[in-house]
Amino acid sequence: MNVDRRTFVKGMALAGGGALGIMLSPTPWYLIRDLAFWTQNWPWVPAPAPGEPSFEKSICRICDGGCGINVRKVDMRLVRIDGDKEHPVNQGSICPMGAAALQMLYGPSRTKVPLRRVGPRENPEWRPITWAEAIREVALKVRQLRAAGRPHELACITNSAHSTVNQFFERFLHAVGSRNFMQMNSALEAHSTVLALMQGVDEGIAYDIENARYLLSFGCNLLEGWGACGRMYHAHANRSAHEGGNSLEIVQIEPNLSVTASKASRWIPIKPGTDAALALSIAHVLISDGLYDKTFVERHTFGFEDWKDSDGKRRRGFKSEVLGRYSPRSVELITQVPANVIEEVAHEFAANQPALALGGRCDGSLFAGIYELMAIHSLNALAGNLSRPGGIFLQCDVPLKSLSPVKMDEQAEQGFAIPRSDGAGSKEHPLARHLPHNLDAGKVGVLLIHEVNPSYALPNRKVARAIFEDIPYIVSFSSFIDESSMQADLILPISTPLERWDDHTGAPGIPYPIYGLSHPLVNPLYESRNAGDVLIEIARELGGTIAESFPWNNTVEALRERAAGLYESGTGVIHTAEFSATYMSQTATPTEVKSFPTFSDFWNALVKNCCWSDPQCTTDQLEQTLKTPGKKFEFFSQRLQKTFGYSNDLECMPHYHEPPPNPQGFDLLIMPENLITMADNGLGTPPLLIKQLSNDVLSENDLFVQVNPITAMYQGLKDGESVILESPAGKVRVRIHTFAGVREGVVLIPLGFGHTAYDRFLRNKGVNALEIFDAKMDTVSGLAVWWAVPGKIYKV
Amino acid sequence: MKMRDISESQRQFALLGGIFAAALVVSLIMGWILFPSLAYARKAQPINYNPPLHVEQIGITCDTCHFFYEDGSWAGIPTLETCVDCHSDIIGASPEEEKFVNEYVKKNREVKWALYVKQPECVSFSHSSHVRMAKIACETCHGPQGHSDPKDYLANRITNYSYVVYDPRVPLNAFTIIRDKGETVWGTMRMDECTACHRSRGTSTACFICHK
Amino acid sequence: MKTESGDQRIARYGMTIDVDKCTGCGTCAVVCHMENNVPFTVDESDKSRNMAWMRIYKVDNGLDYPHVRVVYFPRPCMQCDHHTPCVSVCPASATNYDGLTGIVDQINTRCIGCRYCMAACPYMVRCFNWWDPVWPKDMEKHLNPDVAPRMRGVVEKCTFCSHRYLKAKDKAHNEGRDYLREDEYVPACVEACPVGAMRFGDLNNPEHAVAQLIQSPRAFRLLENLHTEPKVYYLSSYEWVRKLADNFA
Structure with missing residues (x-):
């Protein structure tokens, strides 16, 4: 088209008029406003919904520490986890793992529905099934074992927590007719063996770190997950006296510069594996310089001085042994710790009482042999630090009501008479309670795995592999798709601790009884269920004495029943907190159990505050901590001699023995x-x-x-x-x-x-x-x- | 010849002026009436909630249902839980009430109310500071919502945000929609409105005060 | 803002971090990222691309075994008080210094993604959203409604949890107060530090612990030579640690 001048001018008039008209109207300005609003919205970026704010307490169950947590909720969403400032274990401190636990709860690796494996273990496919089918299937497998007269071939590996649900598993096995209930070994388990040998007690070890002034740590990673992590952090926070706490020196004896070593008052690098020699050399200095608690050693120990046995034969005592073999100069050659440093540390240890000697590397579970831990523990005895503030105590029993006895039919009795498949308590391992890393997979027909991952975490890899190769039927009770679940035959989705009723008795290393009770903070996600409830249903499906052994409708009933023991004991306190819905302030007062008028008042307070404790109840009497036949601390363990029949006296006493040389080429x-x-x-x-x-x-x-x-x-x-x-x-x-x-x-x-x-x-x-x-x-x-x-x- | 020329050019000018004026009038009509009318879509609320009934006849106040939590945060639009306090069963004979109780209360379904006033995700507005501290009345920003009965929810086609006419005497047309806010129309606040008020009152205008 | 006595006072919120106490556990960072909806990806080891508002640097004294020692520096935004480098270069006014609280904020929707601020920041506290944040489906449930998740193409950084300042004010207003108590406004990291290494408060208020702590000879700041006057102070009794903070040029 030809545009001549006139047409162009007309066009301009039209456009000009139109433009002016539009500009004189609100449209362009409103358009700009609307576009501005539009740019502020990003519909594909998630917009977390606001809601009613609230806080609820719970117990962190990432590890066995039992730290108290305070969970921030927005409506029914959990959005933050903080330490519970009123909880006696951690007093507000939590580790990063606990702080990130919500990522586990809502994480993509949750098990969602019961899954049955089809296809081989190496290349599994999973088919979703209903809970009813899953429960029938487990019951069927157990019934088949019993029908074949092999009820003892039912085994269970569960976590190391002292919980009612774990008691349920043990109970279930007993009712079916099997002793093969195995817990993964807890970090301080070896210490229990030391206490059994030297003090004749069965309880776990407890350290009064809060009142100690000096920690002599033989490779314990105190700030990297040792004991209850939150408790150790809190102790570290209050280390220096000017922070209002007890001044606490940490001396770290370790080959490498760990976090604990770099935060310690002093780091003593040592040749790996020679901790026992160093401990005994410190004992040498304490004895030769007369720095030990003579009264305690004289009155309450056995085997210190040379002694005569019932045959009148002269036996060498701990003193002669240590003085003879572990002088700082000779130990310097073993440990590569200078003799003057050994002397200095021994003097510091004696001067800064109460002082504690701690053993167990990493989280406490790694040690070179029981004699090493015995050597370290003998320093506590030399300091006389048993049952006194800042010293060694025992973990106390929580006065829970025990569950009614298990009912066993004839078949169960027969199976129960057959010894364990992991060798715990046998002639070879008479002191052991649970040895999952020694399980003879060939003797297991049905394995229940509960909240553990032996395929990944069992230190003996051959056994870990054998379990998943040889055991015909494996059920994994797990909240997550872990390595063990991936190789199981049936995966049962278990609610995580924030979604379920659960309890936890005692925190590792805490000298007084603590009971943690957690309740669901959110409804269970997906189809997950409480493992206790699932066991009750399996037991009902099996019927007979097995069902009779589980007279409860659900786990809460059993928890309530057990908690009645706490109420009836009339001891202890609950830190009852009044929440104000802010981030920070939260005030709590310890309420004595006695002051609750009825059990249900007590129960409600326990549910809300999650923790009962009895700080007054410690094993502060020596007769509670020394239960050897002679009521003495034994530098020479008579139990060790009796159990294993050692003829060499050295094998009953703490000592250092040189490790075998490395194989050729492994330098x-x-x-x-x-x-x-x-x-x-x-x-x-x-x-x-x-x-x-x-x-x-x-x-x-x-x-x-x-x-x-x-x-x-x-x-x-x-x-x-x-x-x-x-x-x-x-x-x-x-x-x-x-x-x-x-x-x-x-x-x-x-x-x-x-x-x-x-x-x-x-x-x-x-x-x-x-x-x-x-x-x-x-x-x-x-x-x-x-x-x-x-x-x-x-x-x- | 000259006259003719003049009249010819006058005619030309008149023609151009006519085109200009016509374009102006048409675009003014479009700009003032057509576009504003097209810019909004009328949508119905899932339940036709009747504020005057609640406020004037039953006599409850705004903060009966729109309340503060203990920590000073704002509950906003009431959830079903709040409604159920009164509406656990059908009250009165209104069909909307019957629909509300049967479809939502009995089935425990939250009503997906369309919001007349909402801010983008990047804005955090503190009711507590404005209502409790500055003592600004609800009506200042929300208008007489409690006394008006807007049948329709007007959603802007670009933003999906609403402007709503509260004064029932004013007919709902383009003119009312574009009228200055605060007279007959209230709705989502723009940032310049926020800052103007903050400046005039000497309150902080730090970005993080409103932006999250 | 007003103090308890009612007189108008300008606050300068600041933080102290005791590096002698810090064990580098990372709780502060985890809690910070939970609180502020900081996303994560499959490969978090690419530190030039990953998102973190709080990073923890492990630094040693450079000596040989067994004289080597390690400290950990948790590094939030330093909240520079003077010629705040990021604020002075931002062409979009997306980051601003607030004179009433001393907080350097970051307005995500206003950011144009030029990353000039990242180049300007001497502490490398800023990170850029190379991708839209994606949380696995149910993980969106733990997002904090007080902080808006960001979108691709914008820069983000620590804000001293300024939303917590607003929450604290909300609560104070609800109780009819116009002032905040010392413990009412605390960033998530400080609240969560399990070893009590971090403190927070108003540096202008002599009653606040931080105002006293920064007077201590143990106190120092990172790169003081740049005179950006950071409001995050570190504390250490060790000379070598204090020297690390600056090049002493």
Whole structure:
């Protein structure tokens, strides 16, 4: 079209008029306003809904520490976890794992519905089934075992918590007719063996850290997950006297610079595995300089001085032994700790009473042998620190009402007479209670796995593999799709601790009784159920005496029944808190149990506040802590002699024995490293914790092991290089990171990596360090010993 | 010739002026009436809640259902739980009431109310500061909502936000929609309105005071 | 804001972190990221791309075994008081310094994603959303409604949990108060620190613990030579730690 001048001018008039008219109208301005609003909305970015704010208490069950938590809720969503300032264990401090627990609750690796495996274990496919089908299936398998006269082939591996649900599992096994109830070993389990041998008691060990002035820690990672993590953090927060607490010195004896070592008042580097020699050398100085508690040793110990046995034969005592063999000068050669340092530490230990000597590396579970822990514990006895403030106590029983006795029919009685398949309590391992790492998989027909991940976390890898290769039928009661569930035959989705009724007795290392009760803060997600409720239903399906052994309708009924014992005891307190719905303020007063008019008042207060404790009730009398036949602390353990029939006196006393030489070609020592950010017990690690890992721990999917720069130089390796780390048990591919805090000749490998299950945020990152640790069994306790393994490292 | 020229050019100018004026009038009509009318879609609320009935006849006040939580945060639109306090059973004979009780209360379903006033996700508005501290009445921002009965929810087609006419005497048309806010129309506040008020009262205008 | 006695006073909120106490456990960072809806990805080891408002740096004294020692520096936004570098370069007024509280905020929807502030910040506290944040389906449930999740293409950083300041004010207003008590406004990290290494308060208020702590000879700040006057102070009794904080040029 030809546009002439006239047409153009007309067009301009039209446009001008139109434009002016539009500009004189509100439309353009409102359009701009609306577009501005539009730009502020991003519909694909989640907009968390506001709602009614509230706070509820609960108990953290990530580990056995039993820390109190305070959960912030928005309507029915849980959005934050904080430490409960009124809880006696942690007093407000929690670890990062506890703080991130909501990522586990809402995480993508939750088990959602019961799943039955189809296809082989190596390449499983999963078919969803209903709860009714699942319960019928488990009942059928148990019934088949009983019909075949093999009820003892039912076994269970569960977590190390002292909980009613675990009692349910034990009860179920007994009612069916099996002794094979196994708990994973708790971190301080070896210490119980030491107490049994030297003090003749069955209870767990407790440390009055709050009142101690000096901690002599033999490799305990006190600030990286030892004991109840929140409690240790709180103790660390109040370490210096000017913070209002008791001034507390921590002396860390450890080959490598751990977090605890770098925060300690003093770090004493030591040759790996020689802790027993050092402890006995400190004992040497205490004795030779007369710095020990003479009254206590004279009155309350056995085997200190030389003694005569019933045959009139002269036996060497602890004193002669220590004075003869462990002078600082000779021990300097063993431990590579200078003699003057040994003397200094011994003098400090004596001068800063009450002082505690703590053993057990990493979280407490790693040790070179029971004699090492005995050597360390004898320092506590020399200081006379038993049953007195700042000293060693026993874990106290919580006065819960015990559940009614199990009913067993004839078949159950027969099965129950057959000894355990893990050898605990047998002639070989008379002191052991649970040895899941020694399970004879060939003797198990049906295995129930409850909230543990033996496939990943069992230190003896051969047994871990055998369990999943040889046991015909495995049921996993799990909240998460972990490695063990992936190899099971049936996965039962269990509610996480924040969704269920549960309880927890006693916190590790706490000297007075504590009972934690948790209630559901949200309705169970998906189709998950309480493991206790599932067991009750399975028992009902089986009928007979098995059903009669479970007379409750659900777990809460049993919990309520047991809690009646607390009320009837009339002792202890509940910290009843009045919440104000703010972030910070929360006031609580200890309410005595006596002051609740009825049981249901008590129960309601317990449910709301989650914790009963009795700080007055400690084993503060020596007759409570010394229960050997002579009511004495035994430097020479008569029980050890009697049980094992040792002829060599040394084998009944704390001593140091040289480890066997490394196999040819393995000139390095591989040691595990406990990271506070990684769950190393087979539980998953939430994504926000993986975010915390520095990229010299994990880079993409490569795990780094740490070596001293000098070690790297000798091996011809550079920082960041890919290497093969090999031990007699196996080899893994990792990268190296050089760090001067690692001792020469040591390779530190972090635990908690190399998962093959869980979600994409955790899976396939690094390697599972356990694969190269060849766990041995301690001859005395039967517990797994894997504090180190000989190794070599070379380029890929 | 000259005259003719003049009249010719006058005619030309008149024509151009006519085109200009016509375009102006048409675009004014479009700008003032057509576009504003097109900019909003009328939508019905899921339940035709009747504020004057509650406020004037039953005599409850705003804060009966729109209350503060203990920590000073604002409950906002009441949830079913609040409604059920009175409406556990059908009260009166209104069909809307019957629908509410049968469809929502009995089935325990939350009503998905369309909000007349809402801010984008990046804004946090504290009712506590405005109502408790500055003592601003609800009506200042929300208008006489409790006394009006807006049958329709007007959703802006671009933003999906609403403006609503509260004064029932004013006919709902383009003119009322574009009328200055505060006279007959109330709705989602713009940032310039927020800051103007904050400035005039000498309150903080730090960004984080309103933006989250 | 007003103090208890009622006189108008300008607050300067600040933090002290005792690095001698800090064990580098990471609870502060976890809690910070929970509180502020900071997203995560499958590969978090790419520290140039991952999102973190609080990072913990492990630093050693450079000596050989056994003289080597380690400290951990938790690093939130330093909330610079003077010539705040990010504020002075932002072309979109997306980050601003508030004179009444001293808080340097970040308004996500206003950010145009030029990342000029990231280049300007000497402490590397800022991170850029290379992707839209994605949470696995049910994980959206633990998001905090007080903080808006960000979108791709914007920069974000620690805000001293300014939403908690507003929450504290809300509560105070609800109780008819116009002032805040010392413990009422505390960022999530400080509240959660399990070893009590972190303190928070008004540096202008001599009654607040932080105002006293920053007077101590143990107190120092990172890169003081730049004179950006950070309001995050570190405390240490060790000379080598204090020296680490600056190049002493």
